[in-house]
Amino acid sequence: MSAERETYSTGVPTQWVGPIRVSGNAVEGEIEVPLATYESPLWPSVGRGAKVSRLVEGGIRCTVLGEQMTRSVLFVADDGAHAHRAWQAIEARIGDLEDVVAAGSRHAKLKEVHPEIVGNLLYLRFALLTGDASGHNMVTLAADHLMSEILSWDLGLGYGSISGNFCTDKKATGVNGVLGRGRNVVADILIPHSVVEERLRTDAREFAELVVRKNYVGSTIAGALRSANAHFANMLLAFYTATGQDAANIVEGSQGFTYAEAREDGLYFSCTLPHLIVGTVGNGKDLPDVEYALQRLGCREEREPGGNARRLASLVAATVLCGELSLLAAQTNQGELMATHRKFERTKGQK
Amino acid sequence: MSAERETYSTGVPTQWVGPIRVSGNAVEGEIEVPLATYESPLWPSVGRGAKVSRLVEGGIRCTVLGEQMTRSVLFVADDGAHAHRAWQAIEARIGDLEDVVAAGSRHAKLKEVHPEIVGNLLYLRFALLTGDASGHNMVTLAADHLMSEILSWDLGLGYGSISGNFCTDKKATGVNGVLGRGRNVVADILIPHSVVEERLRTDAREFAELVVRKNYVGSTIAGALRSANAHFANMLLAFYTATGQDAANIVEGSQGFTYAEAREDGLYFSCTLPHLIVGTVGNGKDLPDVEYALQRLGCREEREPGGNARRLASLVAATVLCGELSLLAAQTNQGELMATHRKFERTKGQK
Amino acid sequence: MSAERETYSTGVPTQWVGPIRVSGNAVEGEIEVPLATYESPLWPSVGRGAKVSRLVEGGIRCTVLGEQMTRSVLFVADDGAHAHRAWQAIEARIGDLEDVVAAGSRHAKLKEVHPEIVGNLLYLRFALLTGDASGHNMVTLAADHLMSEILSWDLGLGYGSISGNFCTDKKATGVNGVLGRGRNVVADILIPHSVVEERLRTDAREFAELVVRKNYVGSTIAGALRSANAHFANMLLAFYTATGQDAANIVEGSQGFTYAEAREDGLYFSCTLPHLIVGTVGNGKDLPDVEYALQRLGCREEREPGGNARRLASLVAATVLCGELSLLAAQTNQGELMATHRKFERTKGQK
Amino acid sequence: MSAERETYSTGVPTQWVGPIRVSGNAVEGEIEVPLATYESPLWPSVGRGAKVSRLVEGGIRCTVLGEQMTRSVLFVADDGAHAHRAWQAIEARIGDLEDVVAAGSRHAKLKEVHPEIVGNLLYLRFALLTGDASGHNMVTLAADHLMSEILSWDLGLGYGSISGNFCTDKKATGVNGVLGRGRNVVADILIPHSVVEERLRTDAREFAELVVRKNYVGSTIAGALRSANAHFANMLLAFYTATGQDAANIVEGSQGFTYAEAREDGLYFSCTLPHLIVGTVGNGKDLPDVEYALQRLGCREEREPGGNARRLASLVAATVLCGELSLLAAQTNQGELMATHRKFERTKGQK
Helix, strand or coil: CHHHCCCEEEEEEEEEEEEEEEEECCCCEEEEEEEECCCCCHHHHHHHHHHHHHCCCCCEEEEEEECCEEEEEEEECCCHHHHHHHHHHHHCCHHHHHHHHHHHCCCCEEEEEEEEEECCEEEEEEEEECCCECCHHHHHHHHHHHHHHHHCCCCCCEEEECCCCCCCCCCCCCHHHHHCCCEEEEEEEEECHHHHHHHHCCCHHHHHHHHHHHHHHHHHHCCCCCCECCCHHHHHHHHHHHCCCCHHHHHHHCCCEEEEEEECCEEEEEEEEEEECCCCECCCCCCHHHHHHHHHCCCCCCCCCCHHHHHHHHHHHHHHHHHHHHHHHHHCCCCHHHHHHHHHHHHHHHC | CHHHCCCEEEEEEEEEEEEEEEEECCCCEEEEEEEECCCCCHHHHHHHHHHHHHCCCCCEEEEEEECCEEEEEEEECCCHHHHHHHHHHHHCCHHHHHHHHHHHCCCCEEEEEEEEEECCEEEEEEEEECCCECCHHHHHHHHHHHHHHHHCCCCCCEEEECCCCCCCCCCCCCHHHHHCCCEEEEEEEEECHHHHHHHHCCCHHHHHHHHHHHHHHHHHHCCCCCCECCCHHHHHHHHHHHCCCCHHHHHHHCCCEEEEEEECCEEEEEEEEEEECCCCECCCCCCHHHHHHHHHCCCCCCCCCCHHHHHHHHHHHHHHHHHHHHHHHHHCCCCHHHHHHHHHHHHHHHC | CHHHCCCEEEEEEEEEEEEEEEEECCCCEEEEEEEECCCCCHHHHHHHHHHHHHCCCCCEEEEEEECCEEEEEEEECCCHHHHHHHHHHHHCCHHHHHHHHHHHCCCCEEEEEEEEEECCEEEEEEEEECCCECCHHHHHHHHHHHHHHHHCCCCCCEEEECCCCCCCCCCCCCHHHHHCCCEEEEEEEEECHHHHHHHHCCCHHHHHHHHHHHHHHHHHHCCCCCCECCCHHHHHHHHHHHCCCCHHHHHHHCCCEEEEEEECCEEEEEEEEEEECCCCECCCCCCHHHHHHHHHCCCCCCCCCCHHHHHHHHHHHHHHHHHHHHHHHHHCCCCHHHHHHHHHHHHHHHC | CHHHCCCEEEEEEEEEEEEEEEEECCCCEEEEEEEECCCCCHHHHHHHHHHHHHCCCCCEEEEEEECCEEEEEEEECCCHHHHHHHHHHHHCCHHHHHHHHHHHCCCCEEEEEEEEEECCEEEEEEEEECCCECCHHHHHHHHHHHHHHHHCCCCCCEEEECCCCCCCCCCCCCHHHHHCCCEEEEEEEEECHHHHHHHHCCCHHHHHHHHHHHHHHHHHHCCCCCCECCCHHHHHHHHHHHCCCCHHHHHHHCCCEEEEEEECCEEEEEEEEEEECCCCECCCCCCHHHHHHHHHCCCCCCCCCCHHHHHHHHHHHHHHHHHHHHHHHHHCCCCHHHHHHHHHHHHHHHC
């Protein structure tokens, strides 16, 4: 039905910002980044952070801490005792499950199977390595095969669901951060006091205090869940849209941590992003705008499996740090945020 | 700096899906909806839900339950006693604050001021009516004025932050659902058993059981926060991108509830979306693709203030329901999800 | 059946600790507090905090910010539109509901009715003032009357449940902190640097840093919900048990915030406890041990309604602060926590 | 100081309820259980559930799914890259850490080390097997040794805190349920329809519906965190107090799941309790009342390590199920809860 419908493009305004100076275990250099967004004040805001990065030796250091993609399935047993016994039988045959995954895809590799039992319900959360893909389809396909395999073992289990919401895809939960989903990256920088004062118009102590009061105390009373940041979601959306990612994953992407310290030698500032669900191949990556962006970012090179995606994740994290740094700096001073917005809007209007 | 940079468009593939049959307190008729997404299987999936809506009298009923936009500010006092006394003084002058908001904008109206004190920190969460705008800028501007006004009262308060993360914008929290942020819409439909069986290839009891086991039990063990659905975020992202919304708000948008009941006369199915942050005017709404979409949706008509935005929010909710219904139906049957994906991908490939 | 069974007493070891120096809007003086606990190291720990309080002018300032007790009920409608219309009708008759509550009890007063609709389900959360009682029974009785009244109005609603878990009693949730449940108290103190160093063997900056890293960052990654403290639950359990409270309410009581600042004139330290569910009359308060404790605490005096309970809540908060201060101080120094435990255990053994 | 103070006993009213019929992998038989509580209606309520258990073959089946006790420590590095490298070095020497734990205690065994990095902060969560003890002191002692060992490795780490709140002790979080803390037990029963109707005055379908609407939908809108039950905390508090447990652990104990299904052959009813932090030896277990209770429960027999504690945990779970079953049944019928309370209070008054 839908195949007959016309497909057209909705154009999202895009600018390349930077370059950002970055270093780390998956990227090195001065690199511009694309931001596709209807919220154009984001460009100069990230741009200011990028400028700061270029004033610091090594710039923003990005460390990829881990990676995996996940899908959970649901089996139904008669009762808790049967669910438990079934899980014990499955746990004893993890090797067989690894074979099933390997047989279904050249790129996928089973990393972990995590169970949880509620009454007679058995949830299994599969974690896979998925190379340079974000891995949505790879894990769903693997889960399909794994379910069929397990059901064939006659453990007294019935089909519950191919997705049991314990994955967890595009919902705000605690499990993703604890067990991992996507690429986990920490980006940080030590900014000399002089740069803090001249470029960010604040000082390290005031800045660190704001991070505590807003991102931690404020988020706590808001009832935030594994989330302590000002606006990760804005940078994630713009970067994801420009590079063909499934931007609905900014939901879990928004759950991450900004942490700062006022040190003797400057402002230590960090953004930790535990669930960057990004890939450089797969669905949506062959569209012209997307291909252009990925290539210009240097994420379509010959690298070891996952190398391009880890580079991409590092650049996302660095970009998030730039935008977070800039907004928080603005909020340390009364009136600055609105003044900047107004100025930028006026500039736009004059064009 | 950024003004000199080139701005281009990233094209996001878009189809109009439906029409969806809808009724309710803000919309009535059979209306097609635009979905801009890199995940093209979403189109036939929402399309299947739309088909179901047209087989039911009244289709999907959308009830707008409430609306408001929020921003929180942070004041710093000497201690808890002073913060408390300051709040009491502010509470006694809410009328003055209403005047400040009214003076700053024709469209904004102060609806509620909600305080929370932590030690010596006083957080105030302002809720405003913002007409047909989503209201991001309106509440920030109002918060700026309100802060200046309150600081001028000499209550022993100092400036903390123009945004205290108790708003809460684009982060997964509990406060938004409890106190409200954006437009709150419930969409529901009663689907006759025959339609459930023929169009959704399942039955009402199995379907309702899956909703419980996946969306409620599964989400619960995932540590979800005020979230019990399969994939609200997918439909929200696509609809928001097509209509020029700030799609980073799908973070809180993803927090909503799918609830179903197997009844004698069919499957009762509902999607409740407490935080739809959408507008028909404002930032990004004057781009050609966006204007076209909003006009075709009938959301640029002459209506009472907020009427266009409520119509838009209702259509978003109906679209979410269509996609949610379709995916859940697919997951009641082993293997169906993957088979559908494969079929759709193949169709695409053959073109 | 149970009436024929033997009832005996399980003895929980109890000591009076302090006195704590306190001031504020509900209590003033130097007052000893009772702690009934199997974890005897709690006594010297709270004792150390009490000692610190006596070295500061005004001691610990306790500010009662608000109070109420809550119960939610659940109604079932045909669909969301009917649930919405029913709520509008109820909202228009809040005065009638206030009369129902007033007629059912001399002490109870309806303060707020907060609705939430999910599909066809209508949850109403009633907040009541309950005088000096914690109010569990008062709100359940009121809810029973309110439900009957509302059902008699023929709004198309059916009975769902007398308690809809939106109350929320003895479960960890976000709603209680946002809308209020129990007495909300902030306790704080400004400790001169000399006292911090001599009595707490740490300094203000190190202490404040630990609060951030442990109570905020650590709690955040743990996926805590409106909770940022070290061990509120320990003091609450001991105080509640000694004074005949329903100690299962430490579940929500444990959700509260420790916040500190290193200032020029000392360490600012605060504990904010939004849900202290305590009373000086009602169930369990007539047992001899309990009566003795409440009288010795000065919580059985002639005061305005709620005055005794607010005094009690203030003392609970001050006690929590003492224990929190002491444990955090110990954790700033490597090895101190275990050394203290060992020393205390040895002392006990020698007796 | 405190050693000179008088210690006396606060008497908490206690009854033995049941017997409960139980079976499973750690307990078998008909066993009475002690409940120490100020809330005396709890006794007949649990008693009604126990009665139901005796009408079903096999009674309540209790399956212990896992066990461990946890403590997290906090190290501070210069930045994220150094924290990451330090963790890699630690991960390569887990064997050394196992030796450290084994050397420090005959009963403790290191089971898992789980890391999380935020900026320059490295949190390590140690999970230990602790035999028949709940293990609070054992894990703190082990953490102390482990920290010293790791700091001696010169990895560029500094001491942060002996407890980093990622443990998580007595706070409501997501991490405990996902990674485990305490003993994880599922208790379930299949109750014939006749028993449901005669003893619980309801039917299976209505009952299951209430569980969904109240425990799942209601908890979801309350912003509950890994919690879907009516009142686990009440039974936990009473059982813990009667058996000398550290009842502050009901905070995490309250996070568990009630799940029910209306089946052809009856009502399937289950309570899953992922974090029962209980022991039969250790602090507080040598008090006369406690020793009596543990012995009468058969939890001081010669068994394999952990066997007594697993038996105890199973009995706790069965008791929770009895109380949960009874309360939910009462709430299916309008007015029953209050009527029962009143009747029980009257009976008490007549004595």
